[in-house]
Every structure is written in structure tokens, then in C-alpha cells.
Amino acid sequence: MAWLSDNAFLLGLATLDGLSSAAAIFMVAVGLNLVFGVLRVLNVAHGSLYAIGAYSAASLGLFAAARGLPAWASLPLLVVAAALVGLVLGPPIERLLRRTQDQEPVLQLLVTFALFMILEDAQKLIWGVRPVVSDAPVKLMGTVDVPIGGDVIPFNAYQLFLLPGVALLTLAALVYGLRRTLFGRMLVAVTTDREAARALGIDAARITLVTFTIGAALAALGGALASPTTSLVPGIGAQTIVLSFAVVATAGLGQVEGAALTSLLIGLGRSFAVYLEPELEVVVPYLIMVAVLLVRPQGMFGVLETRRI
Amino acid sequence: MSGARTLAAGLAAALLVVALAWAVPWLRFVLTVATAKGIAVLGILLLLRAGQVSFGHAMYLAIAAYTAAFLAPRIPDAALLLPVAVGLSAAVGLVVGLFVMRYRDIFFGMLNLALSMVFYSLLEKLYSITHGTDGIRLPPLTFAGATLSVEAQSWAVLLSALVLALVAGAAVRVYWSSPLGEALAGIKTREQRLDFLGVPPRLVLLAAYVISAALAGIGGFILAMATRQVTPALAYWTTSGELVFIAVLGGAGSVFGAFLGAAAYELTRVYAAAFVADAWQMILGSVLLLVILFAPGGIWGIGQRLLGRRAAGPGAAATAGEGGP
Amino acid sequence: MSTSAHRGSLTRRSALGALGAGGLAIAAGPGIAQGARPAELKVGIATYLSGPASVFGVPARQTAEMLFEELNAAGGIGGVKARPIFVDEGPGVDHFVGEYRRLVQSEKVDLLFSAISSASCIACAPLADELKKPTILWDCGTQRIFEDGKYDYAVRSQANATPEILAALLYLLKAKPDFKTIAVINQDYAWGRDSWEIFRTGLETLKPGVRVVAELFPRFGASDFSTEVTRLLATRPDVVLSTSWGGDLDTLIRQAADRKLFDRSTFVLPLAESSLERVGKALPPGHIVGARGDHWFLHPAPQDPARLKTFVDGYRKRFGTYPIYSCHHMAQAVSCMKAGYEKALAAKGGAWPNDAELAAAFRGLTFPSPTSSVTIRPDGQGLENQLIGTSKHVDAYPFAVLDEMVVFPAEPITTPIGQKSTDWLKTLKPDMVSSMPKAMPYRA
Known part of the structure; x- marks a missing residue:
């Protein structure tokens, strides 16, 4: 207790x-989670979309x-960049994935792995290797x-207010969109049972396309929002993707609220580790994931799937 | 193919590798690495048969490699060190396996990924023991008591890799056609029926998992002997991804596919790196994409299709074209 | 972008040719007879072309391309034109070991420059002896290579971590003698750990009693240091050491500047020379900056001012930025190669040296660098001077430049032959600080 009062500040x-x-982690992971929900594929290229969005x-x-x-324009431009990346890259990647949708899941996953490798070098060809910086918003x-x-500790207002603010807005928009709009309900239907949704006359292909594009734009938005706070170098995509995987598996597949809670756990866990035991910071996400899955094998918010016989 | 014919084909392939390595000296190293990875990929194939993909098998590769690096000063003979290193990989595989057996599909893959990333972090964090990213250097080993020259040693590593590959390949084929192996395929399609039949699916998968960890261990041990330097990169998630990549590239249905895939992967990487040092990833990625889109059976599938066409005449081509596992 | 793409295609074509020739050479059996002049001098160069360390690797490759062109325009080495063949260290050690063999056995290179990563150097130094191929270790940091091993074919054309970090420590002890607390924030990999070990051992010997208030090793390639910066703001150490580099260091500097951490603590940044131009004036005046050697385009007392100017202007004209330390290290390797061949040629009365003769020629060799000169010791380790300065803002440059520069002569700060750095650092005497050379101010 004495320790707690000493270290409360x-x-x-x-x-x-x-x-x-946590806000930064959520922004990347939620798109991946959404895409997994409808396509049932872990999109490794999500990391590339993040990096390309940032660049x-x-x-x-x-x-x-x-x-x-004017300087204020730099803020809306982040969103414009993300939307552009989502619209330009999302649909073609989705088409490619659809071509392989009847094959083994591992093949689909490897399609995204191949895309990741290709896009990794493409970034280097476009933006070079010199760190890129645009910190006007900060x-x-x-x-x-x-x-x-x-x-008195100075914090960046961008990181203290804007990032969590955008994350909360995104969360609210997604929850509202999925629960209250027709499109959202159709999306949930496709996520739960694709065949049944089709039988009800839902255009599953279109839902999938739109969802994937939104997911891609969210990945790009995650990158775009992170870009003013950091120097962009080759390899940022690879490091982001493993973290997002951990969030998605911990949250439960396709669970937006789960992604939010997991991001919060990981974000807080990591920053507490920096104060208490810095060496643990890197493994915090994985430890949380293993701990959660030990108790709930389907993830924090996941639903046990009925086995099809 | 029948057992005898397959064995003959395996021997012929091994001889071809030796001939290539003799004719083109620098390929000796590349082929050793390819054989090592091929053995590890056999383990991935076992799990794939059950429909499970591990994105963390690089951990078992690294466990054996680091065991070799740590123990080589005390146990300087490859023949003694191999069982210790592989045994440790298998033992860790058993412990981890007991835990991950409860999970399927994406959770299975992600848990393996998470555990391998924790292991990777440990290799970096325990700097005073592992020298972090600098890695540990292996002293030269003796082979069954014989001290070899540098040249002879690289041959010894390649030849032992090939022998191990033949043994492992044969063992996996036998396993596949055993009841345990048949049950493995059952997990993929109708796991509950296994239960009804009184075969506990978890035990079936656990056995495969431990064997796959051991196979990855053999691969890791050979890699350590070939590069003589082990670094944490061996355990990174991209190395695990690479193993799955090779499995699919080669063709997931066959033992030969694993080695074909590994050879194709390593050669593509080396040549891509030589021609476009800047964009070798892009080339590898494109090759993989093309294989998945146009030849989902992998290289082995392409080969089979060609063979099948020749054997059955043009009329059979359309049906043989299905390919794939 | 277009020029580099053009160059890429050239390299590709020549690589194609080289592979063809390699294939033929295999069929034709053993190569050129000893003593005859080769048609071409092939130099394998390992550098980072992918991943975060390509911020050093690519400028170094550009430097090599520029200097090989200059070398060939001036007639090559002993009349023989030299050609670089680049390989990427990015994929890791097991791939690199294969690439090294390919360069030696298939491309039949005459000589190798290797590498940026310490792991690559540790792996290739024994390989050099095994394949009997002269290898110049051109940029890696680890001090372990020649302290833990003995190699006939590998030499190093630069210093190592010990003098690089010790120089920064000595400078700090002179510039800010009465600090009481220190924190470290290094990248979590071998270099970050090793350099802190060196710094701490030296500090405990020369100024015992300094309290270490935080040891932070964020993930290599981390893109955000907010939490670390907050912790440092709250703990207020007198000194913050960071041996980070590349994107990590740029981000750390920017975040520390935004949040006024530079006002609370004095930073010691032994690799910041390579980030100065990129971070602009985000790095405030009054912090200690090093360059892994005496590499600075405004070196206050270059041995040959014209040579430094040609190098800096040539690079800047072609690539648009000032050369950073990895460019200087590449220049040293090229200079080392040239001087080594010339020495070996002279020793043989003009006949072409074989591999063993070339490797032997490097021992004891002194060759010019853009700023001064480097001598290779009998054990293979290079003796390279170290320049440390304090950041200063001037109107002439849009980024911080160096002031109060001290150029440390190499020998006294380099671990003597046959000793291990960690042991030697414990024997340092405080007069090392007082006998430091005088600082030289910034001059436009």
C-alpha cells in the first residue's frame, strides 16, 4: 500500500x-477484426495497408x-489519405481474396502474406528508405x-485528446452501424451464416466488398493517425501486424467491443510495464492473449462456433 | 506411388542434390539450408493434414538451434548433440501441445504465434546469456568422433541433412498411412466422428504436434550446423510464415512437395536477391501469389499433373487438372 | 527516384552478366593464374537494402557507387577497373551466410566489404578465413570480433563500439562534470545493450556514485516513445543517454523536443550525427552528439580539407543530402581497399597479389579517410579517431550543427591488443578526462 501511494503519480x-x-492499437486492430468477421481470413496485408496509409x-x-x-488542413487530410488508400487498394485485394475463397483457409491467408511481401517492397520503391516525417498536426x-x-508534465495534445477521441468516435460509429443500420444488420447476418444470409436474398458479395474496403480504410486511418507522431521507416507494417493479430485473437473474432477492451488492456499493460518492469513491455500483448485464451478459448467476446458435422 | 518406387525416387533426388552441390560449390550451402527447411516443413504438413496451421513453429527450429549452440562446447559431436537438441524441441512441443490442443483454426495459429514471439523476445531480452541479436557462434563439431576439415564438414552437414530428410520423409509417409495418421485427416473434416469412434482427437493432434516439433527441431539443428551462427531471427514470426509458405509452394499433399518447395524457395530467394537486391521480397511474393492462383496444388501438384497427363493421355488431362490436396 | 531506378536496371543487367560468367567459370574450372592482372576487380558489398537499417545501408551503397565510378575514372587500381556487387543483409544471418558464399564461389569476387550488422560480421569473419577471402569489416559496431577471435583474412577499416562510446562518455565528464543521475533509453538489441554496458562500465570507473534512475530498452523499431518520455520527464535525470539511431532516434528526438524533455535533461546521443539533417532544428542546442568516428561534413581540422570538400560536395550534388557516418565508413573501406592493393602490388614489384598477400597487406596499413586517416592494427582492428560535439543552432543550416568539437585520437581510447573491453574499461584513470584534446568551435 505504501508503494502504491508513493507511485500513484x-x-x-x-x-x-x-x-x-490503446487508441492507436484499437484503430489498427478494429479493421482487421471487421474483415475477419466477414471474410474469415486473417489479412496479413493489413499491416501493409497501415504502412501505406501512414506514408x-x-x-x-x-x-x-x-x-x-493552412496548418489546420493537415488534420482532415489524414482522413482523406486514409479514405483514398482504402478505396484504391481495398477493392482489388478483396477481389483477389474472393478468387480463392473456396480454397483452404491457409491458401487465403498466404495470398495476404504474398501481398504483404509485394507491398513491403512497393513502399520502399515509392517512398525510399529515408525516414519520412510530417508532424504538422502534432x-x-x-x-x-x-x-x-x-x-508539471507536458503531453502532446494530439496524443492525449485527438487519438482517443477518434478511437471513441470510430467505436461508436461501428457499434451504431452494426446494430442499427440495415447494412450493419446484413453484415452481421453474413458474418454469422453466409449461406443463410444469401438464401434470405442478401447480396453477400457486395457486403463483403464494402466491409473489406472499410476495413482497409480503417487500417490506413490507423497508419495516418500514427504518422504525425513518428518517423516512417521500412518495416513498420510487419511490426504492426503481429500486434493486431494478438488483439483480434484475444478479443474474439469479429468483435468490435472486444477489440476496444483488448486494446485498452494492452495499451495500459504496456505503459504500466514501462514504469514497473520495462523488460516486460514487449511481451505484454502476448501474455494478455495467452491469459485470456486460457480462461476463454474463444476469446474475450467470442462465441463458440457450433461444429458442423 | 508404391513404397519402393517412392524410396527410389527419394534416393534419386538425394543423389541429384549431391551432384548439384558437387558441380556448383556455392549451392552446397543453399541446398543444405533447403533440406533443413524441408524437414521442418514436413512437420507443418502433418498439422495441415489436420487442417491446422501453426504460425509459431520457428520456435522449435530455434530451440534446437540454440540447444546446439549452448551445448556444443560440452557435447562436441553432432551424433550426440542431435538427439539432445531434437529431444528438447519435442519435449517443449509436448508441454506446449498439451495446452494448444484445446484450440483450433485461427486460435491454434495465433497461440503458436504468441508463444513463439514470447520465446523470440526472451532470446533478445536475456542478452547476457544469448548475446541478443548478435547470436551465438557454434564451434566446429565432430561427426561420430571424426574431426573434419572445413570443406569436409560442409559435406558432412549436407549428407547428414539428406539422410535425415530421407528417414524423416519415409517416417512421415508411414505415419500418414497409419491409423493415427488417418485420424489426423478426420480432425479436419469431422472431428466429432472421431469422438464417436472412440478416438480422442486431442491425442491424435497432440501426437502430430510433438512429431512436428521434433521435425522442426531437426531442421533447426541442421541450420545451426550449416550457418554456425544462431540468432533470434530464427524464432521470428516471419520464419514461421516462411515454413507455411514453403509448404504451400511445394504442395501440401506430399512429402516430396516439402523438399521441392524448400529448394524452390531458397533458389528463388538467392537468385532474386542476386538480380534485384532491392526487391527480392516482391519477387518471392509474386511467385507465391501466382502459385496459389494458378496452381493451388503447388509445385508437386504441377509435376503430378504433367505426369498424369503423359500417363493417361490427353483425355485425362481435364480431370487430373483438379490438382491440390 | 528516376535516377536510382535507372541505376537499378544497370546493376541488374550487370548482375545477369556476372551470373552467366560465373556459370561459365564453373565449367571452365579454376580461374586466373596467380600474378596475372584480372580483367576486372569484383567487390562484394554487404549492406542493408531493406528494413530499418537501410537508412544507413542505402546511403552507403550510393557512396560506394559514386566512389567506384571516381576510382575507375581515375584508372582503377593498378589499371584494373573495380565493380561493386551489392547484397542485402536485411533477410538475416542465415541468408547472408549463403550470400557470402555465393559472392566468393559463384561471383568469384576478389574482396568483400561486410557488413552493417554485428551479427553479419560475427558470422562472416570466420567465413573469410575459411574461404580465404580478404574481407573488410566496414561498419559493424561490436568490439567482440577481434577481442574474442583471431582472423587472418578479416580486417576492420573503422573503430568499434568501445572507442565510439568511450569518447562520448569522456566528453560528457568534461562538459558536465557534476551530474548525479543518469537514465538510458536504448534500442533493445545487441548494439543497444552492448553500448550501455560499455558506457556504464566506463562511468563506474571514472565517476563512481552516479545513480542510474531508469534503464529503458524499448523494442527495436518502436514507433512511439511517449510513455518513456513521460517517465523521463517525471524522474528528471541529469543526463539521458541514447545510442539509438535511424527512425527510432528521429522519433525520440522529436517527441522529447515537443514535450520539452531537452529542457530538463542533457542528452548524450553518440549516433545522432546521422539524424541531424533529418530532424532539423527539433534537436535543441546544448546536447552531446557523436558520429561513430570523426565523421562530420564541417570537421574543424580535416587532414586534407580539399579531400573532405570533394567528398561532401560530390555526395550532396548527387544525392541531395550531406553524407552521414555510414557514407564515411564506406569511403574508408574503398580507401582501405585501394591502399591495400597498392601496398601489395608494390611489395610484388607490380605483379598482382594473391588473396593471402592482399590480406597480409592490410595489416599495419594506414590509409586516408575523408577527414583524416585510419591505421589497421596487427590484430586487424582499425584505429579511427572519434569526434564528439555539442549541438548548436546557426542561421546557415536548417538543422543543428556541432560546436565545441573534440577530436579524440584513436589509440588512447581503443582497447589495447589482446585485452577485452569490459576488463580494460575498469582500468581507466581519471587523467583521461583532463588530458582530453582541446575543443574546437563551430566555424562557418
Whole structure:
């Protein structure tokens, strides 16, 4: 207890960082989770979409700045870049996956693995290897001084407010969209039982296409939102994808709320680890995943599938 | 193919590898690596037969390789070190297997991935023991007591790899046609029927899992002897992905596919790296994509289709064209 | 972009030709007779073309392309033109070992430059002896190679982690002698761990009693250090050490600058020279910056100012940025190769040296670098001076430049032959700090 009161301030700080990093994790993982729900394939190329979204947002931001666009424009441009990447790359990748949808799941997964390898080099050919930076949004929003324990700690307003804000909005929009709109209900129907949904006259192919495109745009948005806070280098996609996998499996497949809760656990877990036992930070997501799956083999929010005989 | 014919074909393939390695010295190393990975891929094939994909088998590769690196100063003979290293891989496979047997499909794959990533992190984190990313260097080993020159040693590694590959390939074929192996395919299609028949599916899968861990261990041990430097990269998720990649590239239905796939993979990688050092990943990815889209049976499937066509005449081509497992 | 694509296709074509020739050479049996001049000098160069370390690898390849062209335009080496063949270290050690063999046995290279990653160097130094192929270790950091092993065919044309980190420590002890607390934030891989071990051992010997308040090793390639920055802001160490590089370091510098961590702690950044131009004025004045050698385009006292200017201007004109330390390291390797061949040729009265003679020629060789010169010790380790400075903002450059520069002569800060760094660092004497060379100010 004495330890807790001594370290309460530090843990308060860790919570702030944890929330912001949870928001970043959620933005990447939720798209993957959505796509898994309808296509039943873990999209390895999701990591590439993240990276391309990040690079595109940075390029667009730099281009706008060079053209003399006002600084506030850099924020909406992040969303524009993500939407563009989703629309341009989403549909062709979905078509490719549909070509293999009647084959073994492992083949579909490898299609995305192959795409990942191709896109990894494509990024390098387009953006080179020199770290790319466009931090106008972070600069624009400035810092916020958080008074804590007689000290004042400056935080980036972008990371403290904007990232969690966008994540909450996305969560709310997805939950509303899935529960309350016709499209959302059709999507849930396709997710639950594709054949039955088709029999009811739902255009499953179109639902899948739209969902995949949304998922791709969300991946790109995750990258675009992360881009102002970091330097973009080759290989960022590979590192993102494993983390998203861990979130998806822990959450339960296709579960949006589960993805949110898992991201929160992982974000907080990692930032607490930095204060308490930094060496554990890297393995936190996997430990959480193993712990959750031990108790609930179908994931936190997953539903046990009935075995088809 | 009948047993005897398959064995003859395997021997012929091994002889071809030896001839190639003799004619083109630098290929000796590449072919050794390909054979090693081929053995590990056999383990992936076992699990694929049950419809399960492990994205973490690189862990067993790395366990054996690191065991070899740590124990080589004390047990300097390959013949003694091999069973220890592979035994440890299999033992860890048993412990992990008891846990992951409860899971199927994506959860099975992801749990394996998670555990291998934890292991990978440990290799990096325990820097004072493992030297992190610098890795550990293996001293030269003796072979059944004989100390060999550098040149002879690289031959010894290749030849032992080929012998192990033949033994492992034959063993996997025997296993496949045994009741345990047949039951494995049952897990993929109708797991509950196994239960009704009184065959516990978990035990069936566990046996396959332990064997696959041991096979990955053999591959890892040979890799360690060939590169003589083991690094955590052996356990990274992309290495696991590579093994699955090779399984599909070669053709998931056949023992030969594993080795064909491994050879094709390594050669493509080496040549792609030589021609376009900048974009070798793109080339490998494109090859994989083309194989999946146009020849889902893998290289072995293509070969079979060609053979089938010749044997049965043009009329049979259409039906043989189905290919694939 | 278009120029590099063009160059890519050239390399591709020549690689095609080379493979064809390699195939023929296999059929024709053993190659050229000893002593005869080869038609071409083939140099295998291992560098990072993919992954995060390509921020060093690609500029180094560009440097090599530029310098090989210059070398050939000036008549080559002993009249023989040299051609680089690049291989990617990115896929990892097991692939690299195969590539090394391919270069030696199939491409029949005469010489190799290898590598950026310490793991690649540790793997290829014994391979050099095994295949009896002269190999210049051109950029890797680990001090273990010549401390733990003895190699006849491998030499190193640069320093190693020990002098690189020790120089930064000595500079800190002189510039800020009364600090009481320190924190470290290094990348979690061999270099990050090794460099901290060296720094800490030296610090405990030269200034015992400094408290280490945080040891942070974020994942290699991490894209966000917010939590780490918060923790450092809250703990307020006097000094923050980071030997990170590339995108990781750029991000750390930016996030620390945004959140005013630079106001609370003095940073020691032994590799920051390679990030200066990219991070612009985000790096505030007053922090300690190193360059893994005496590599700085505004070196205050270059041995041959014209040579440095030609190098810097040539690189900048062609590639649009100032050369970073990996470019300098590549330049040293090219210079080492040229000087080594010339020495071996002279020793044989102009006849072409064989592999063993070339390898032997590198021992004890002194060759010019863009800023000064490097000498290779009998054990194969290079003696390279170290430049450390303090960041300063000036109007002439859109990024921080170095002020108060100290150029450490190589010998006193390099572990002596036959000793291990961790043992030697425990024997350092405080007069090392007082006998440091005088600092030189920034001059436009």
C-alpha cells in the first residue's frame, strides 16, 4: 500500500500514456477484426495497408504544406489519405481474396502474406528508405501541461485528446452501424451464416466488398493517425501486424467491443510495464492473449462456433 | 506411388542434390539450408493434414538451434548433440501441445504465434546469456568422433541433412498411412466422428504436434550446423510464415512437395536477391501469389499433373487438372 | 527516384552478366593464374537494402557507387577497373551466410566489404578465413570480433563500439562534470545493450556514485516513445543517454523536443550525427552528439580539407543530402581497399597479389579517410579517431550543427591488443578526462 501511494503519480501518468496508445492499437486492430468477421481470413496485408496509409498521409501533408495550405488542413487530410488508400487498394485485394475463397483457409491467408511481401517492397520503391516525417498536426495542437504531484508534465495534445477521441468516435460509429443500420444488420447476418444470409436474398458479395474496403480504410486511418507522431521507416507494417493479430485473437473474432477492451488492456499493460518492469513491455500483448485464451478459448467476446458435422 | 518406387525416387533426388552441390560449390550451402527447411516443413504438413496451421513453429527450429549452440562446447559431436537438441524441441512441443490442443483454426495459429514471439523476445531480452541479436557462434563439431576439415564438414552437414530428410520423409509417409495418421485427416473434416469412434482427437493432434516439433527441431539443428551462427531471427514470426509458405509452394499433399518447395524457395530467394537486391521480397511474393492462383496444388501438384497427363493421355488431362490436396 | 531506378536496371543487367560468367567459370574450372592482372576487380558489398537499417545501408551503397565510378575514372587500381556487387543483409544471418558464399564461389569476387550488422560480421569473419577471402569489416559496431577471435583474412577499416562510446562518455565528464543521475533509453538489441554496458562500465570507473534512475530498452523499431518520455520527464535525470539511431532516434528526438524533455535533461546521443539533417532544428542546442568516428561534413581540422570538400560536395550534388557516418565508413573501406592493393602490388614489384598477400597487406596499413586517416592494427582492428560535439543552432543550416568539437585520437581510447573491453574499461584513470584534446568551435 505504501508503494502504491508513493507511485500513484507515476501510475496516473502511465494511465494517460496507456489510453493514448490503446487508441492507436484499437484503430489498427478494429479493421482487421471487421474483415475477419466477414471474410474469415486473417489479412496479413493489413499491416501493409497501415504502412501505406501512414506514408500517404505524410506525403499528402507535406504536399499540402508545400502548397501553402493552412496548418489546420493537415488534420482532415489524414482522413482523406486514409479514405483514398482504402478505396484504391481495398477493392482489388478483396477481389483477389474472393478468387480463392473456396480454397483452404491457409491458401487465403498466404495470398495476404504474398501481398504483404509485394507491398513491403512497393513502399520502399515509392517512398525510399529515408525516414519520412510530417508532424504538422502534432505541432498544430501543441502541448498540454498536466499538473501531477507538484510537477508539471507536458503531453502532446494530439496524443492525449485527438487519438482517443477518434478511437471513441470510430467505436461508436461501428457499434451504431452494426446494430442499427440495415447494412450493419446484413453484415452481421453474413458474418454469422453466409449461406443463410444469401438464401434470405442478401447480396453477400457486395457486403463483403464494402466491409473489406472499410476495413482497409480503417487500417490506413490507423497508419495516418500514427504518422504525425513518428518517423516512417521500412518495416513498420510487419511490426504492426503481429500486434493486431494478438488483439483480434484475444478479443474474439469479429468483435468490435472486444477489440476496444483488448486494446485498452494492452495499451495500459504496456505503459504500466514501462514504469514497473520495462523488460516486460514487449511481451505484454502476448501474455494478455495467452491469459485470456486460457480462461476463454474463444476469446474475450467470442462465441463458440457450433461444429458442423 | 508404391513404397519402393517412392524410396527410389527419394534416393534419386538425394543423389541429384549431391551432384548439384558437387558441380556448383556455392549451392552446397543453399541446398543444405533447403533440406533443413524441408524437414521442418514436413512437420507443418502433418498439422495441415489436420487442417491446422501453426504460425509459431520457428520456435522449435530455434530451440534446437540454440540447444546446439549452448551445448556444443560440452557435447562436441553432432551424433550426440542431435538427439539432445531434437529431444528438447519435442519435449517443449509436448508441454506446449498439451495446452494448444484445446484450440483450433485461427486460435491454434495465433497461440503458436504468441508463444513463439514470447520465446523470440526472451532470446533478445536475456542478452547476457544469448548475446541478443548478435547470436551465438557454434564451434566446429565432430561427426561420430571424426574431426573434419572445413570443406569436409560442409559435406558432412549436407549428407547428414539428406539422410535425415530421407528417414524423416519415409517416417512421415508411414505415419500418414497409419491409423493415427488417418485420424489426423478426420480432425479436419469431422472431428466429432472421431469422438464417436472412440478416438480422442486431442491425442491424435497432440501426437502430430510433438512429431512436428521434433521435425522442426531437426531442421533447426541442421541450420545451426550449416550457418554456425544462431540468432533470434530464427524464432521470428516471419520464419514461421516462411515454413507455411514453403509448404504451400511445394504442395501440401506430399512429402516430396516439402523438399521441392524448400529448394524452390531458397533458389528463388538467392537468385532474386542476386538480380534485384532491392526487391527480392516482391519477387518471392509474386511467385507465391501466382502459385496459389494458378496452381493451388503447388509445385508437386504441377509435376503430378504433367505426369498424369503423359500417363493417361490427353483425355485425362481435364480431370487430373483438379490438382491440390 | 528516376535516377536510382535507372541505376537499378544497370546493376541488374550487370548482375545477369556476372551470373552467366560465373556459370561459365564453373565449367571452365579454376580461374586466373596467380600474378596475372584480372580483367576486372569484383567487390562484394554487404549492406542493408531493406528494413530499418537501410537508412544507413542505402546511403552507403550510393557512396560506394559514386566512389567506384571516381576510382575507375581515375584508372582503377593498378589499371584494373573495380565493380561493386551489392547484397542485402536485411533477410538475416542465415541468408547472408549463403550470400557470402555465393559472392566468393559463384561471383568469384576478389574482396568483400561486410557488413552493417554485428551479427553479419560475427558470422562472416570466420567465413573469410575459411574461404580465404580478404574481407573488410566496414561498419559493424561490436568490439567482440577481434577481442574474442583471431582472423587472418578479416580486417576492420573503422573503430568499434568501445572507442565510439568511450569518447562520448569522456566528453560528457568534461562538459558536465557534476551530474548525479543518469537514465538510458536504448534500442533493445545487441548494439543497444552492448553500448550501455560499455558506457556504464566506463562511468563506474571514472565517476563512481552516479545513480542510474531508469534503464529503458524499448523494442527495436518502436514507433512511439511517449510513455518513456513521460517517465523521463517525471524522474528528471541529469543526463539521458541514447545510442539509438535511424527512425527510432528521429522519433525520440522529436517527441522529447515537443514535450520539452531537452529542457530538463542533457542528452548524450553518440549516433545522432546521422539524424541531424533529418530532424532539423527539433534537436535543441546544448546536447552531446557523436558520429561513430570523426565523421562530420564541417570537421574543424580535416587532414586534407580539399579531400573532405570533394567528398561532401560530390555526395550532396548527387544525392541531395550531406553524407552521414555510414557514407564515411564506406569511403574508408574503398580507401582501405585501394591502399591495400597498392601496398601489395608494390611489395610484388607490380605483379598482382594473391588473396593471402592482399590480406597480409592490410595489416599495419594506414590509409586516408575523408577527414583524416585510419591505421589497421596487427590484430586487424582499425584505429579511427572519434569526434564528439555539442549541438548548436546557426542561421546557415536548417538543422543543428556541432560546436565545441573534440577530436579524440584513436589509440588512447581503443582497447589495447589482446585485452577485452569490459576488463580494460575498469582500468581507466581519471587523467583521461583532463588530458582530453582541446575543443574546437563551430566555424562557418
